[in-house]
Amino acid sequence: MSTSSAPVAPQPRGIDYSLPTCGETLCHGHGTCVPPSGGGTGLVCECALGYRGQFCEDTVNGALSVPLTVSVIAIILGVLILAFIVAKIRQRQKKSRRRQFATRQGYNIAV
Structure with a gap:
C-alpha cells in the first residue's frame, strides 16, 4: 500500500x-x-x-439617544395631528361653500 x-x-x-x-x-x-x-x-x-x-x-451621545428619539416622534405625531385638523377644517369650509352656492343658485340638493 x-x-x-x-x-x-x-x-x-x-x-x-x-x-x-x-x-x-x-x-x-x-x-x-x-x-x-x-x-x-x-x-x-x-x-x-x-x-x-x-x-x-x-x-x-448615548445619554441623548432616548430623549432625542422621543422628541422626534413627538414632533412627527404633532405635525400629523395638525395636518389632520387642517384637512378637516378645509373639508368643512368646502362643504359650507357648496351649500351656500347651491342655495344662491336655487338648487335643492343635499350636500
Whole structure:
C-alpha cells in the first residue's frame, strides 16, 4: 500500500489577518491600541469619534439617544395631528361653500 502525499505548501510567516486585532478586542472595536503617552509596556485605547472611556465602551451621545428619539416622534405625531385638523377644517369650509352656492343658485340638493 503506497501512499503518495503531495508536498504541502509552506505557510507564510508574518501577520495572521484572521486573528482579532487589539482594537477589536481591547477597545471593543471602537478604537485603536496605541502605546501610552508617558511610556510603558501596556497599550491604551485611542477611541474613535463618538466613543469614550478607558476601553471605548461608552458613546458620547448615548445619554441623548432616548430623549432625542422621543422628541422626534413627538414632533412627527404633532405635525400629523395638525395636518389632520387642517384637512378637516378645509373639508368643512368646502362643504359650507357648496351649500351656500347651491342655495344662491336655487338648487335643492343635499350636500
